[in-house]
Amino acid sequence: xxxxxxxxxxxxxxxxxxxxxxxxxxxxxxxxxxxxxxxxxxxxxxxxxxxxxxxxxxxxxxxxxxxxxxxxxxxxxxxxxxxxxxxxxxxxxxxxxxxxxxx
Amino acid sequence: xxxxxxxxxxxxxxxxxxxxxxxxxxxxxxxxxxxxxxxxxxxxxxxxxxxxxxxxxxxxxxxxxxxxxxxxxxxxxxxxxxxxxxxxxxxxxxxxxxxxxxxxxxxxxxxxxxxxxxxxxxxxxxxxxxxxxxxxxxxxxxxxxxxxxxxxxxxxxxxxxxxxxxxxxxxxxxxxxxxxxxxxxxxxxxxxxxxxxxxxxxxxxxx
Amino acid sequence: xxxxxxxxxxxxxxxxxxxxxxxxxxxxxxxxxxxxxxxxxxxxxxxxxxxxxxxxxxxxxxxxxxxxxxxxxxxxxxxxxxxxxxxxxxxxxxxxxxxxxxxxxxxxxxxxxxxxxxxxxxxxxxxxxxxxxxxxxxxxxxxxxxxxxxxxxxxxxxxxxxxxxxxxxxxxxxxxxxxxxxxxxxxxxxxxxxxxxxxxxxxxxxxxxxxxxxxxxxxxxxxxxxxxxxxxxxxxxxxxxxxxxxxxxxxxxxxxxxxxxxxxxxxxxxxxxxxxx
Numbered sequence: 180x181x182x183x184x185x186x187x188x189x190x191x192x193x194x195x196x197x198x199x200x201x202x203x204x205x206x207x208x209x210x211x212x213x214x215x216x217x218x219x220x221x222x223x224x225x226x227x228x229x230x231x232x233x234x235x236x237x238x239x240x241x242x243x244x245x246x247x248x249x250x251x252x253x254x255x256x257x258x259x260x261x262x263x264x265x266x267x268x269x270x271x272x273x274x275x276x277x278x279x280x281x282x
Numbered sequence: 283x284x285x286x287x288x289x290x291x292x293x294x295x296x297x298x299x300x301x302x303x304x305x306x307x308x309x310x311x312x313x314x315x316x317x318x319x320x321x322x323x324x325x326x327x328x329x330x331x332x333x334x335x336x337x338x339x340x341x342x343x344x345x346x347x348x349x350x351x352x353x354x355x356x357x358x359x360x361x362x363x364x365x366x367x368x369x370x371x372x373x374x375x376x377x378x379x380x381x382x383x384x385x386x387x388x389x390x391x392x393x394x395x396x397x398x399x400x401x402x403x404x405x406x407x408x409x410x411x412x413x414x415x416x417x418x419x420x421x422x423x424x425x426x427x428x429x430x431x432x433x434x435x436x437x438x439x440x441x442x443x444x445x446x447x448x449x450x451x452x453x454x455x456x457x458x459x460x461x462x463x464x465x466x467x468x469x470x471x472x473x474x475x476x477x478x479x480x481x482x483x484x485x486x487x488x489x
Numbered sequence: 490x491x492x493x494x495x496x497x498x499x500x501x502x503x504x505x506x507x508x509x510x511x512x513x514x515x516x517x518x519x520x521x522x523x524x525x526x527x528x529x530x531x532x533x534x535x536x537x538x539x540x541x542x543x544x545x546x547x548x549x550x551x552x553x554x555x556x557x558x559x560x561x562x563x564x565x566x567x568x569x570x571x572x573x574x575x576x577x578x579x580x581x582x583x584x585x586x587x588x589x590x591x592x593x594x595x596x597x598x599x600x601x602x603x604x605x606x607x608x609x610x611x612x613x614x615x616x617x618x619x620x621x622x623x624x625x626x627x628x629x630x631x632x633x634x635x636x637x638x639x640x641x642x643x644x645x646x647x648x649x650x651x652x653x654x655x656x657x658x659x660x661x662x663x664x665x666x667x668x669x670x671x672x673x674x675x676x677x678x679x680x681x682x683x684x685x686x687x688x689x690x691x692x693x694x695x696x697x698x699x700x701x702x703x704x705x706x707x708x709x710x711x712x713x714x715x716x717x718x719x720x721x722x723x724x725x726x727x728x729x730x731x732x733x734x735x736x737x738x739x740x741x742x743x744x745x746x747x748x749x750x751x752x753x754x755x756x757x758x759x760x761x762x763x764x765x766x
Contacts, residue, residue, distance in 0.1 A: 182625075185541050202542045204622070204715075246715035249537030305655070307662075313655075314662035314745075321742030322728075325735040332669040332733055339667045346665065346695070347680060392670045392732045408686050420686040422678065451672075460671040467670055 186279040188263040195257035195281050197228065199250040199265050207242035223248070225268040230254065230281075231261050240267075257281050311343070326394035338363065342456035356455035363452035366464045367445045375440040375477055382479030383486070385472050386412060392467060402467050404447075404476055409458070412479070413486035422458055430481035430488040443477045540633060540710040540762035543717040547634030550627055556606025565601035567594070567635065578639040579759050582748045584650035591656040593747045595721050596739040598631055617738040618725075619716045632719045633708055639759045644705065646752045653748065656741075660749025663742060664694070669732040675746075677731075694750055701757025704750055709763040717762060720747065 182202040189196050201223065208220025220242055228236040235254040257263070259281055266276040305313070318333050335343065338359055345351045351359075369375070384403075391402020407416055411425035433439040446453055448463030462468040468476070479485050551562045551574075567577035568585070582593040588600055595617070602613035619626045648654050667674035678686060679694040692703035707720035721738065724746060728736045736743050 182542065182546060185545050198537060200537055200539055200542050202539075245712075247539035247542060247710075249539065251537065305658070307658075310655075310658045311662045311666075314659045314666065314742075317659055317741045317745060318663060318666070321737050321740030322734040323737055328669075328732060328734040330734055333666075335666075335668050339672055342672070343665050343667050343674065346676070393729050394735060395729065418687045420684070420689075422681075422684050422686065422691075458677050460673070465670045465672070 181273055181275040184265055184267075184275065184277040186263065186265055186277055188257075188261075188279050188281045190257060190259055190281050194253045194255055195230070195261070195263070196253050197251065197263055197265075199228075201248050201250070201267060201275075203247065203267070203269065205242070205244055205246045205248060209242070221269065221271060223267045223269045225266075226250065227266050228252070229264045229266075230257050232264075235263075327392065327396070327398040328394040338451050338456070338461075345456065348454065348456040348458070351456050359455040360452055363449045363455075363461070363464070364445075366461075367448050367452060368463070369441070369444065370470050370474065375437075375444045375474060376435075376481065377471060377474030377476075377478045379475070379478040379482040379485035379487075381472075382475035382477070383413075385468065385476055386479060387416075401469070401472065404462060404468055404472070406476070414489070415486055426480065426487060428488060430483065430485065433481070435481045435483060439481060440477055443480050444473060447473050447476050538710055538762065538764045539715075540637075540708065540717050540764065543630045543633035543708075543710075544637045544762065545634075546625070547630035547632070550631055551634060556602060556608045558605070558607035560605055560607075562598075562601055562605065562631075564605060565598070567597055574635055574638045576639050576642045578636045579642040579644050580646060582653075582656065582744055582751060583647060584653050589652075591650075591652050591744055591748060593721075593739075593744045593751075594632060594635060595628060595719075596744055598628065598635075599739050614738050618719075618722050621714055621716055629708070629717050629719055629722075632721075633717050633762050636708055636759070637762055640761070642759050644701070644751065644754050644757045644759055646748070646755055648752060656745045656748040657752055659742075660745035660747070663746050664749060671732050673731040675727065675731075678727075694753060697753060697756065700750065700753035701755075704754035705757045705759045706761050706763045706765070708761055709765040711765050713766055718765075 184202070185200040187198045203223055204221050205223065206218055206221040208217070208222075210218045212218050222242050222244065223240045226236070226238040226240060227234060235257075236252055240248075261281045262278055263281060264276060264278040266274065268274045315333065319330060322330060322333060324330050341355060341359060342348070342351070386404055386406035388403025389405035389408060390396050390400070392398075396402075406412060406426075407419045409420040409422035411419040411421075411427050413427065429443075430439070433442075442453075446459075447468070449461040450457040450459035451461060460467055463470070463473055480487055482488070554561050564571050566572075566585075566587075567574060568580055568583050569575075569577050578594055581597070582591050584591050585597065585600075590596075592600065599610065599613040602608045603610050616624075616626045617628050619629055648657055664675040664679075667677070675694065678684070678691050682693045682696060682699070684691045684693075692699040694700045694703065704720070707723055708717055710717050721743065724743060725736050725738075728734075
């Protein structure tokens with residue numbers, strides 16, 4: 180089971196700024212271990228963000244994204260108290276969803 | 283009871299009871315070694331005897347920096363270390379500068395996670411500037427750029443360079459530089475190669 | 490990887506060189522601008538410091554009922570009274586009468602895990618550091634959270650109790666203790682101002698300004714390792730590169746050296762968990 184994300188969502192004027200830290204190995208599939216064996220790829224593939232259930236961001240990620248990635252984005256139309264929900268799915272099918280209220 | 287004996291007795295008491303207030307610096311150093319011995323554990327090739335000190339290490343640990351070592355102490359250490367230097371039996375001091383560059387770049391060896399069957403490096407670049415190409419160099423030691431150009435590739439400078447790498451304390455007591463030959467970090471051939479790196483006119487050090 | 494040059498100092502230096510050069514505006518950039526670029530890179534990442542993931546996990550660990558006695562750590566006394574976390578790290582190590590021993594943060598945490606939660610000492614000390622994979626260390630997480638609660642607090646390590654004074658003096662003697670096949674001591678790399686190992690600047694831990702800057706910047710998320718690293722880890726890795734045996738977690742020597750270095754940083758404003766390359 181993956182560790183929780185750290186999510187912050189703050190309303191500034193008419194824009195909600197969302198900042199997310201995710202804990203993930205993001206293994207590229209290109210690296211080799213000490214014995215010379217390729218370490219299999221293991222990374223987040225899909226990221227979606229919703230605001231009160233409505234999708235505000237959808238992204239496809241690959242092995243180029245760093246370990247423990249940081250994601251920051253803004254959207255309009257949100258209000259204080261709205262529920263921002265982030266979900267990621269990795270290439271092993273592991274999934275994690277966390278939620279925060281806009282402040 | 284003489285003064286000296288009194289202090290010795292006090293030191294023993296201090297060790298047993300753990301009384302700190304009266305401890306002299308020398309007693310603290312002794313206690314520090316005991317504490318270290320009980321606080322480190324051997325791992326890989328690094329055994330607990332690595333915490334023990336030879337004459338040079340014990341003496342140098344008494345002074346915060348090499349420039350604070352009294353002249354007579356420094357001279358005595360330099361003399362004793364000079365006597366440790368073993369020059370190659372074949373009289374040949376100059377190896378291959380390309381192999382020397384590999385030694386200068388490599389920082390592995392003697393750490394508990396290092397394979398003791400593989401050769402150690404000299405890690406010269408960690409502390410010295412040596413060539414114009416390598417911008418990732420340290421500044422703990424002086425820049426050696428142009429070392430051979432300035433000194434000439436003479437028998438005298440070869441002998442100095444070999445001796446300095448073999449046992450740096452013979453020329454500068456309590457130097458930060460390891461005694462690569464004396465302590466068996468580098469082999470005779472590796473030191474010859476480093477000497478070539480320093481002195482060969484074709485070496486990047488002298489380009 | 491294993492060919493990475495190592496020395497007494499701050500880790501994988503070649504990696505630093507590689508990214509510094511990639512960021513440099515032109516080939517042959519001066520050393521100064523290389524250091525500037527590293528600083529800029531750090532600044533850019535500061536906004537989303539993954540160290541916060543460790544802090545978050547640490548706070549959960551602190552509040553979760555765990556161990557044979559199934560209690561949380563919330564009653565643990567870190568020196569400012571039971572359960573007080575705010576500012577506690579800035580006054581550690583310190584003498585604890587209930588244990589009759591000087592303790593640093595890690596040692597105190599182990600003490601609380603044993604006395605409050607009922608863990609066997611060996612279990613409480615089991616995994617001091619993460620190994621770079623997804624096998625995370627609980628200790629690092631707890632330390633990350635507790636230290637984060639001292640952000641902005643001035644380091645104020647006391648030397649009032651005789652055992653605190655003795656720990657400081659033993660730590661100082663250790664700092665100058667040269668030994669091993671390379672004749673290295675802490676002082677070899679950390680006793681002079683403005684020195685560098687490869688491209689890594691070295692703090693002079695005998696200089697108050699440098700000691701403050703260095704001590705208040707640990708723990709840190711190390712981008713090159715993808716791990717949060719504690720000050721305790723820093724000491725361990727220094728000794729590895731010093732060619733010494735392994736420094737044992739929560740040992741007297743480890744506490745004494747931490748005492749010496751923390752005290753030297755007195756007056757500095759704590760500013761971690763930070764971010765390093």
